[in-house]
Amino acid sequence: MREITYLEAVREAMSQEMRKNQDVYLLGEDIGVYGGAFGVTRGMIEEFGPERVRNTPISEAAIAGAAVGSALTGMRPILELQFSDFITIAMDQLVNQAAKLRYMYGGKGKVPMVVRTPAGSGTGAAAQHSQSLEAWMAHIPGLKVVQPSTAYDAKGLLKAAIDDDNPVIFYEHKLLYKMKSHVPEEPYSIPLGKADMKREGKDVTIVATAMMVHKALEAAKELEKEGIDVEIVDPRTLVPLDEETIVESVKKTGRVVVVHEAVKRGGYGGEIASIIAESEAFDYLDAPIKRLGGLPVPIPYNPNLEKAAVPQVPDIIKAVKETVQFK
Amino acid sequence: MAKEIFMPKLSSTMEVGTLLQWLKEEGEPVDIGEPLFEIMTDKINIEVEAYDRGILLKKYFQADDQVPVNQVIGYIGERGEAVPEEPPILSEGATEPSGQKTEPSAISEDAVEGKSNENGKVRATPAARRLAKEAQADLQSILGSGPKGRIHLKDVQQYLETEKEQPKASPLARKMAERENIDWKTLQGSGAGGKVMSRDVIHAVPAQASGQKQEQHEVRKKLSGLRKVVADRMVQSAFTAPHVTLTSDVDMTKAIEMRIALLPTVETQTGFRLTYTDILIKAVGTALSRFPEVNVHLEHDEIIYKKNVNVGVAVAVQDGLIVPVIKQVEQKGLAAICAEAKDLSKRAREQKLRPDELEGSTFTISNLGMYPIDAFTPIINQPEIAILGVGRTQEKPVVVNGEIAIRPIMTVSLSFDHRVIDGAPAAEFLAEVKRILENPYEMIL
Numbered sequence: 001m002r003e004i005t006y007l008e009a010v011r012e013a014m015s016q017e018m019r020k021n022q023d024v025y026l027l028g029e030d031i032g033v034y035g036g037a038f039g040v041t042r043g044m045i046e047e048f049g050p051e052r053v054r055n056t057p058i059s060e061a062a063i064a065g066a067a068v069g070s071a072l073t074g075m076r077p078i079l080e081l082q083f084s085d086f087i088t089i090a091m092d093q094l095v096n097q098a099a100k101l102r103y104m105y106g107g108k109g110k111v112p113m114v115v116r117t118p119a120g121s122g123t124g125a126a127a128q129h130s131q132s133l134e135a136w137m138a139h140i141p142g143l144k145v146v147q148p149s150t151a152y153d154a155k156g157l158l159k160a161a162i163d164d165d166n167p168v169i170f171y172e173h174k175l176l177y178k179m180k181s182h183v184p185e186e187p188y189s190i191p192l193g194k195a196d197m198k199r200e201g202k203d204v205t206i207v208a209t210a211m212m213v214h215k216a217l218e219a220a221k222e223l224e225k226e227g228i229d230v231e232i233v234d235p236r237t238l239v240p241l242d243e244e245t246i247v248e249s250v251k252k253t254g255r256v257v258v259v260h261e262a263v264k265r266g267g268y269g270g271e272i273a274s275i276i277a278e279s280e281a282f283d284y285l286d287a288p289i290k291r292l293g294g295l296p297v298p299i300p301y302n303p304n305l306e307k308a309a310v311p312q313v314p315d316i317i318k319a320v321k322e323t324v325q326f327k
Numbered sequence: 328m329a330k331e332i333f334m335p336k337l338s339s340t341m342e343v344g345t346l347l348q349w350l351k352e353e354g355e356p357v358d359i360g361e362p363l364f365e366i367m368t369d370k371i372n373i374e375v376e377a378y379d380r381g382i383l384l385k386k387y388f389q390a391d392d393q394v395p396v397n398q399v400i401g402y403i404g405e406r407g408e409a410v411p412e413e414p415p416i417l418s419e420g421a422t423e424p425s426g427q428k429t430e431p432s433a434i435s436e437d438a439v440e441g442k443s444n445e446n447g448k449v450r451a452t453p454a455a456r457r458l459a460k461e462a463q464a465d466l467q468s469i470l471g472s473g474p475k476g477r478i479h480l481k482d483v484q485q486y487l488e489t490e491k492e493q494p495k496a497s498p499l500a501r502k503m504a505e506r507e508n509i510d511w512k513t514l515q516g517s518g519a520g521g522k523v524m525s526r527d528v529i530h531a532v533p534a535q536a537s538g539q540k541q542e543q544h545e546v547r548k549k550l551s552g553l554r555k556v557v558a559d560r561m562v563q564s565a566f567t568a569p570h571v572t573l574t575s576d577v578d579m580t581k582a583i584e585m586r587i588a589l590l591p592t593v594e595t596q597t598g599f600r601l602t603y604t605d606i607l608i609k610a611v612g613t614a615l616s617r618f619p620e621v622n623v624h625l626e627h628d629e630i631i632y633k634k635n636v637n638v639g640v641a642v643a644v645q646d647g648l649i650v651p652v653i654k655q656v657e658q659k660g661l662a663a664i665c666a667e668a669k670d671l672s673k674r675a676r677e678q679k680l681r682p683d684e685l686e687g688s689t690f691t692i693s694n695l696g697m698y699p700i701d702a703f704t705p706i707i708n709q710p711e712i713a714i715l716g717v718g719r720t721q722e723k724p725v726v727v728n729g730e731i732a733i734r735p736i737m738t739v740s741l742s743f744d745h746r747v748i749d750g751a752p753a754a755e756f757l758a759e760v761k762r763i764l765e766n767p768y769e770m771i772l
Binding site: 254283284285325 | 452455456457473
């Protein structure tokens with residue numbers, strides 16, 4: 001099977017859907033000729049024209065508001081927010097409008113829109129362009145939250161997100177755009193709410209999201225040399241969350257480390273840890289649940305400090321060792 | 328939290344209690360209201376009930392230990408809860424509990440660290456707990472390898488592995504076997520997987536005991552329990568109070584007539600048959616109210632004149648003797664006395680008297696009239712100063728108005744404490760008792 005990058009997988013999912021469905025269109029800042037801040041939509045305006053690949057003013061509130069309105073009136077917009085940090089500006093439209101309207105209209109209206117937005121640190125973009133705010137969105141009933149970690153997942157999940165009649169926040173990690181994996185050429189859909197076992201093991205479960213899936217895989221390779229067999233569960237979607245896969249894995253291994261890049265305090269890892277503790281996996285836990293997350297600081301501009309602010313491979317190795325110490 | 332078990336204070340004068348026996352073993356479940364242990368005060372044996380539900384975690388004292396009141400003698404709590412190795416020391420300068428007194432603090436704290444429990448909880452992972460529960464293993468006896476002694480799944484697995492190789496016994500069975508000097512490993516276990524349970528040990532005990540009997544040793548029994556109380560009190564009285572005993576014959580003709588006349592009435596009223604003891608109680612009570620100098624206690628250097636006439640009646644019970652008290656005899660009629668005396672003596676034999684029913688007597692009657700005993704020298708029940716011993720009533724030839732007549736004669740013996748009263752007043756008192764018994768209508772006055 002051919003290999004393409006995560007970025008290409010996202011573009012391919014959109015293009016394939018737009019060719020098929022005239023209601024699907026894009027809107028965002030500089031997504032036209034410039035191809036978007038990270039080049040995801042490069043070449044799309046040439047294929048689909050400015051009517052369907054629409055440049056907008058620099059106003060996330062306006063982009064989100066326009067998307068909500070067009071979605072309510074029958075379109076299936078995909079909007080791009082250049083940096084997920086600025087989702088804060090679109091917050092009112094997303095939280096008070098997109099998330100609520102289907103409920104408030106008793107199901108007579110629906111908001112089939114996808115908010116694509118790059119998140120995460122590691123590009124030297126400093127405090128205002130490097131955050132991981134997915135927990136904010138996951139807290140809002142009515143929004144679905146997707147965090148693909150591979151090109152394959154990105155294509156399939158984006159197709160599912162476009163097909164979904166509810167607003168979906170689709171987080172793309174900036175460092176993953178260049179990462180390649182085997183991706184089928186034909187369209188396919190990965191159901192939202194289905195976790196993926198990125199690695200099977202028996203000693204400890206790592207629940208990792210987005211970029212941390214890859215760091216966990218790297219850590220697992222190191223740990224394997226020391227005889228520690230790591231299982232890695234990638235939830236892929238935070239809302240809905242595949243609790244069953246996580247719980248089953250923890251029941252098998254009896255130990256769990258939850259890793260995400262977002263700040264640990266108030267992060268979604270707390271939710272996952274709580275679900276495990278409340279589940280029947282509790283009786284199988286043989287070590288305290290461990291969480292790894294970003295430090296409670298603004299992401300620093302200094303590249304060394306930037307790395308130090310979020311979990312790295314050695315941090316994961318250390319956490320796993322602490323957890324399996326009494327194996 | 329584990330709850331303390333205290334040596335109860337059963338009366339205002341009780342300072343120490345003797346632990347007679349525990350009715351539960353460490354590790355046994357206890358319910359509220361279940362008899363937990365038996366103690367003896369200077370007056371009574373009593374079973375003490377549990378105030379809490381749980382597991383008897385600790386017994387600090389053994390049978391025959393003398394324990395000050397309010398001393399913690401044990402703990403009830405949840406299985407696995409930690410309790411101090413040594414009983415808490417009583418404050419207010421109360422006596423130290425018996426047994427060796429070690430430094431409890433440092434040692435036990437270390438032990439707590441090592442035993443992986445803190446605040447009475449075992450430190451164990453959920454997985455370890457689940458397995459331990461499934462395998463019915465006691466986490467308390469498993470050593471944790473984790474930080475601060477945390478028990479991990481692996482520790483339970485290892486424990487179960489070693490357990491499998493060894494013959495099994497429940498903790499209670501082990502303890503009982505140790506006490507009975509039985510090697511539990513030789514017993515056939517009736518529990519799951521041949522585990523030796525407490526019942527197996529219990530079955531083994533009589534078998535071994537009968538084996539011992541065949542060797543025909545002399546039976547030796549420690550002076551304990553009520554026997555010891557009686558012994559101590561008799562020695563105390565006999566060797567401090569100079570006893571003088573006066574005896575007198577009483578013609579019981581009229582008393583017998585009166586009893587026969589009153590029998591149906593009293594039986595209708597109370598359901599009990601009026602006895603000579605009841606008549607004696609009333610007669611003595613009447614005499615005492617006329618002789619306040621006999622109705623006294625001697626405490627230290629003081630003679631205390633008692634307001635009421637409370638007559639104690641010695642009752643023989645299993646391995647001893649106790650003296651329930653009929654209070655305020657001067658205010659009670661024969662029927663009331665009869666009913667009360669029957670109730671008290673019945674419950675005395677069943678060891679179900681309350682401590683206050685054994686307190687406060689100002690005079691005691693000891694009646695051996697049911698035996699072929701004519702007279703005896705009773706020992707004073709201190710702090711009283713006199714006691715009346717009653718022998719059998721027998722028809723004897725006596726001289727009445729210059730002629731020999733056959734009369735029912737009963738001999739009474741009054742022992743008195745010569746420190747408090749002298750022969751003459753004692754004789755007057757005994758003469759009064761005799762006069763009342765011979766003219767029982769006096770009692771109506």
